[in-house]
Amino acid sequence: MKNKVRAHAVISGQVQGVFYRATTKETAENLGVRGWVKNKPDGNVEAVFEGEKKHVGLVLEWCSEGPLYAKVNRVDISWEEYSGEYCDFRISY
Numbered sequence: 001m002k003n004k005v006r007a008h009a010v011i012s013g014q015v016q017g018v019f020y021r022a023t024t025k026e027t028a029e030n031l032g033v034r035g036w037v038k039n040k041p042d043g044n045v046e047a048v049f050e051g052e053k054k055h056v057g058l059v060l061e062w063c064s065e066g067p068l069y070a071k072v073n074r075v076d077i078s079w080e081e082y083s084g085e086y087c088d089f090r091i092s093y
């Protein structure tokens with residue numbers, strides 16, 4: 001389990017209305033990363049990623065770019081204790 005990590009990210013910028021959540025889900029699923037992503041009322045996007053350290057790192061790298069029409073200003077990451085509580089990656093509402 002030492003290679004398993006959990007990252008809690010808040011992505012700010014022009015990240016709503018640009019398919020950010022859908023493409024985050026696709027990216028995470030392709031890498032075998034589990035967790036969730038959701039829009040926040042303040043216009044940011046929040047996500048939790050769990051999985052192999054390397055794959056979570058790749059998803060976080062992707063988050064700093066996002067989909068085609070996104071303009072990401074910041075990605076704030078908090079590293080948390082891996083829980084293994086997720087069985088898939090989903091969009092939360």
